[in-house]
Amino acid sequence: MTLTDVYLQQLINGLSLGAMYALLALGFTLVYGILELINFAHFNVFMVGSFVALGALNLFGVTPNAPPLAGLALGAVLLGTLAVTMVASGLLGVAIERIALKPLRNVRGPAAMITTIGVSYILFNVVLLGLGADSKNFPSPLPALALPIGGAVLRLREVLIWIVSLVLMAALTWFVQFTRMGKAMRATAQDPEAARMMGIEVDRVIILAFFLGSALAGAGGLMFGLYYNFTSYIIGFTAGLRAFTAAVLGGIGNVPGAMLGGIIIGLIEAMGGQLVSASWADVIIFSILVLVLVFRPAGLLGRVAPNKS
Amino acid sequence: MQRELGLLLEFRGVNTHYGDLHVLKDVSYEIGRGEIVALLGGNACGKSTTMKTIMGVVRPTSGSVIFEGQPIERLRTAERVKRGIAPVLEARRLFPRMTVLENLELGAYTRKRGPELAEDLERVYELFPRMKERRGQIAGTLSGGEQQMVAIGRALMARPRLICMDEPSMGLSPLLVEQVFDIIQQINRQGTTIFMVEQNAAMALSIAHRAYVLQTGQVVLSGEAAKLRENPAIREAYLGELQVSAAA
Ligand SMILES: Nc1ncnc2c1ncn2[C@@H]1O[C@H](COP(=O)(O)OP(=O)(O)O)[C@@H](O)[C@H]1O
Ligand SMILES: [Mg+2]
Numbered sequence: 001m002t003l004t005d006v007y008l009q010q011l012i013n014g015l016s017l018g019a020m021y022a023l024l025a026l027g028f029t030l031v032y033g034i035l036e037l038i039n040f041a042h043f044n045v046f047m048v049g050s051f052v053a054l055g056a057l058n059l060f061g062v063t064p065n066a067p068p069l070a071g072l073a074l075g076a077v078l079l080g081t082l083a084v085t086m087v088a089s090g091l092l093g094v095a096i097e098r099i100a101l102k103p104l105r106n107v108r109g110p111a112a113m114i115t116t117i118g119v120s121y122i123l124f125n126v127v128l129l130g131l132g133a134d135s136k137n138f139p140s141p142l143p144a145l146a147l148p149i150g151g152a153v154l155r156l157r158e159v160l161i162w163i164v165s166l167v168l169m170a171a172l173t174w175f176v177q178f179t180r181m182g183k184a185m186r187a188t189a190q191d192p193e194a195a196r197m198m199g200i201e202v203d204r205v206i207i208l209a210f211f212l213g214s215a216l217a218g219a220g221g222l223m224f225g226l227y228y229n230f231t232s233y234i235i236g237f238t239a240g241l242r243a244f245t246a247a248v249l250g251g252i253g254n255v256p257g258a259m260l261g262g263i264i265i266g267l268i269e270a271m272g273g274q275l276v277s278a279s280w281a282d283v284i285i286f287s288i289l290v291l292v293l294v295f296r297p298a299g300l301l302g303r304v305a306p307n308k309s
Numbered sequence: 310m311q312r313e314l315g316l317l318l319e320f321r322g323v324n325t326h327y328g329d330l331h332v333l334k335d336v337s338y339e340i341g342r343g344e345i346v347a348l349l350g351g352n353a354c355g356k357s358t359t360m361k362t363i364m365g366v367v368r369p370t371s372g373s374v375i376f377e378g379q380p381i382e383r384l385r386t387a388e389r390v391k392r393g394i395a396p397v398l399e400a401r402r403l404f405p406r407m408t409v410l411e412n413l414e415l416g417a418y419t420r421k422r423g424p425e426l427a428e429d430l431e432r433v434y435e436l437f438p439r440m441k442e443r444r445g446q447i448a449g450t451l452s453g454g455e456q457q458m459v460a461i462g463r464a465l466m467a468r469p470r471l472i473c474m475d476e477p478s479m480g481l482s483p484l485l486v487e488q489v490f491d492i493i494q495q496i497n498r499q500g501t502t503i504f505m506v507e508q509n510a511a512m513a514l515s516i517a518h519r520a521y522v523l524q525t526g527q528v529v530l531s532g533e534a535a536k537l538r539e540n541p542a543i544r545e546a547y548l549g550e551l552q553v554s555a556a557a
Binding site for chain 1: 364366385386387390391396398402403404405406407411414415416418419422463467
């Protein structure tokens, strides 16, 4: 393996991680855009999502010793797992909003944000107590197809992660840009009171933001499992913090920004790990978080002026 | 004269509070179908609060708001919009990062989609030909006058029976103020009732049929606009001031 091959391989890895962080970052951004709330429960919605994906795969007969699937069966299992995971995670997000956050809607200050930290710990501990501390083998229905590019390898799982993320991000962009509810979401993010006076039910927009963001986090949980071949109660914090950094880097509240930030963070993790050492990757990523917050709080694509104009 | 057609909107003994701050104090208004009614008053006397109370963003602590004969003070804002009340908000309040067309579409948010919407859009473009050219432009990049046109167009897209305007002349040049008031009159002639908050008392009284004067949350004067224009107290308090500021 030449040095070029090594970097090519890290580029492939970085884009896959980046796609996953982007999906996760979108959830932070959608909720922040509307409520100006940093939802730390999102970290562990992602983690629960990966367990839901694991359960769904088992349900569809995908176990560690089962033979890989192909063709229609593979497509059906993947789509089924993705659908179940996204719907379940989306509903979890909505339940968190309705039960824990809605009662605090008109409370000023950090109460709601602190509550999301509490909810995050509840999810964390429920999974820990319910399923144990050992990491779980995440079976993959994918055949071991791999395309050698020089000395680097492009595996089917990476291609799948790219395609699924691209499709989901394109669908979200289309939804926010062109549908009636999407326009209502953007209007509410820009001026909630004026949006309300257009007849928009702001409460429904909030539910929708939690549903979509959490559903995407669930999809990210499935990607995580397919990429690392395991899941554990602990995966939410690292991935969540990196995705949060991605959202801030792109400009929190900004949808394309979250996607861009995710890809950049994924690449930094892979390349930085290669250039320096893996243990430095987080130092670099969180230094970026601090630097962005200090010098460019609006992020790469965010507006310099805060939300309202 | 218009009042013969009956009342469209009524406040009966309305009180509103923001926490301990008592803003509207036992206020009553009567807006007849087809009228232009102006609400005059100095800063912080409760004019915008009146508009927000009509839209349901502020709830009265007591008293009743009646629209087309039915109490609406407990209805959600969206329901009021559906019944035919549309706002032109203070300082425009367009959605700054959406296009002109998207802003106009949001005005029709509660209506069913169909050919009628396209017709109404054409009607708005007829009233504001410039908006048609600018329909793809981001609203936040328009000039103040253009933004006011979009804000009025956005209200029309709701096909309202009543438009509540909060200081439509704010921040506009005298020429634009004149244009905006012309348009308001035109909209009214086509059958839409208008309840309008204004600091520009001279202009407001020149197109309004009737007016109310609010002072620290209480109605202190009301009547025909033509009579109020002659009222010495009004001339001193509002019209005189205005001539000075217009000359400056
Ligand atoms: N959301 C609010 N919370 C607390 N006080 C408010 C709020 N909105 C307005 N006020 C106060 O209520 C009074 C009337 O305000 P407003 O109706 O906006 O006056 P104006 O006649 O200038 O439009 C003012 O003293 C204002 O400071
Ligand atoms: Mg006001």
